[in-house]
Amino acid sequence: MPALLGVNIDHVATIRQARYRDQAEHGVFGEPDPVLAAHEAELGGADIITAHLREDRRHLQDRDLELLARTSRVRLNLEMAATDAMVEITRRTRGQVLNLGLRRPEMITLVPEGRQEVTTEGGLDVAGQLSRLSVIVRTLKGLEGGAVVSAFIDCDDRQVEAAAKAGFDACEFHTGPYAAAFAVTGGDDRLKGRDGRSIADHLAMLRDAGHRTRALGMRFHAGHALNYANVGPVARLAGITELHIGHSIVSRAAYVGLRQAVADMKALIGR
Ligand code: PXP
Numbered sequence: 637m638p639a640l641l642g643v644n645i646d647h648v649a650t651i652r653q654a655r656y657r658d659q660a661e662h663g664v665f666g667e668p669d670p671v672l673a674a675h676e677a678e679l680g681g682a683d684i685i686t687a688h689l690r691e692d693r694r695h696l697q698d699r700d701l702e703l704l705a706r707t708s709r710v711r712l713n714l715e716m717a718a719t720d721a722m723v724e725i726t727r728r729t730r731g732q733v734l735n736l737g738l739r740r741p742e743m744i745t746l747v748p749e750g751r752q753e754v755t756t757e758g759g760l761d762v763a764g765q766l767s768r769l770s771v772i773v774r775t776l777k778g779l780e781g782g783a784v785v786s787a788f789i790d791c792d793d794r795q796v797e798a799a800a801k802a803g804f805d806a807c808e809f810h811t812g813p814y815a816a817a818f819a820v821t822g823g824d825d826r827l828k829g830r831d832g833r834s835i836a837d838h839l840a841m842l843r844d845a846g847h848r849t850r851a852l853g854m855r856f857h858a859g860h861a862l863n864y865a866n867v868g869p870v871a872r873l874a875g876i877t878e879l880h881i882g883h884s885i886v887s888r889a890a891y892v893g894l895r896q897a898v899a900d901m902k903a904l905i906g907r
Contacts, residue, residue, distance in 0.1 A: 638906040639871050642684035642713050642859070643898055644882025648673040649695035660697055670696060671703045673894055677885075678710055680898025684743070686859075686880045688715035689725065691749055698725065705733045705740035713880065714741035715788070717749035718760070718772050730779055739781035745808055745880075746772070747788040759790035759810045763798035773803040786857060791845040799854065806855035808880060809845050811870055814838035815861035823865060835869070843873050850875050864888065864904060871905040879905060 648670040656666035674685045685708045689696050704712055714729075716722040726744060733740050746769070748760045762769055769787075776785045786806035789795040790813075799807050817829030817838050825835050833841075846856035858870055859880030871879060881901060888897035 640683035647886035680895035
């Protein structure tokens with residue numbers, strides 16, 4: 637079965653905030669609305685809506701998360717920093733929709749968060765904060781109705797082992813380094829990227845990390861900087877079950893519409 641596609645809609649909110657940043661406090665959110673974007677993405681075949689509520693609220697707002705939880709018809713994956721405040725927001729969002737028979741977000745992906753970064757830059761250091769993360773994972777999994785908890789990490793055995801110890805259900809591997817090599821080499825496997833590795837080297841690292849993840853009983857996901865040119869080889873990795881993609885899909889949507897952009901990505905993943 638092809639990997640499921642999680643469409644990251646933060647980038648739609650980034651466009652909105654460029655114009656409406658100062659108006660949310662007056663109850664004005666403006667366009668484009670990430671909640672409507674989620675609906676379009678679903679119509680294009682998105683299997684999951686991925687949403688990152690950042691601590692500085694630079695793109696998605698609490699209002700967006702609440703509406704997404706109420707209205708999305710596919711699974712909701714909330715990306716968030718591993719903090720008590722974010723755990724509390726997850727609990728509150730769950731509470732808002734439980735009476736509708738919903739358990740949203742169904743999945744929570746813990747990501748590192750730096751205030752200066754433009755987007756998530758590196759994987760979470762699970763090994764370095766094992767006891768703190770174990771408590772957070774336990775709390776999230778213990779939410780009423782349960783939740784799948786995923787760790788966004790680099791391809792590093794130490795991090796995979798630590799994720800298993802901390803109780804994560806899934807590991808999402810950071811495909812940024814692979815995508816960077818792909819961009820620099822133009823997809824030519826004989827060339828090396830700036831880190832001295834070829835595309836094949838990166839794919840082997842992803843494959844091995846995925847293998848170890850599955851051997852430890854966790855699900856194998858991947859994401860970050862995947863696009864229409866580079867997604868194919870990652871989508872074909874053995875045992876991969878989810879891909880989380882945002883920037884390239886939202887960018888293409890400016891030309892062909894979000895529904896079509898999602899459908900095009902789905903077709904590439906399924907090929
Ligand atoms: N997965 C995670 C954990 C992310 O933080 C991001 C970026 O928000 C993505 C996937 C999607 O990355 P991109 O927007 O580069 O496709």
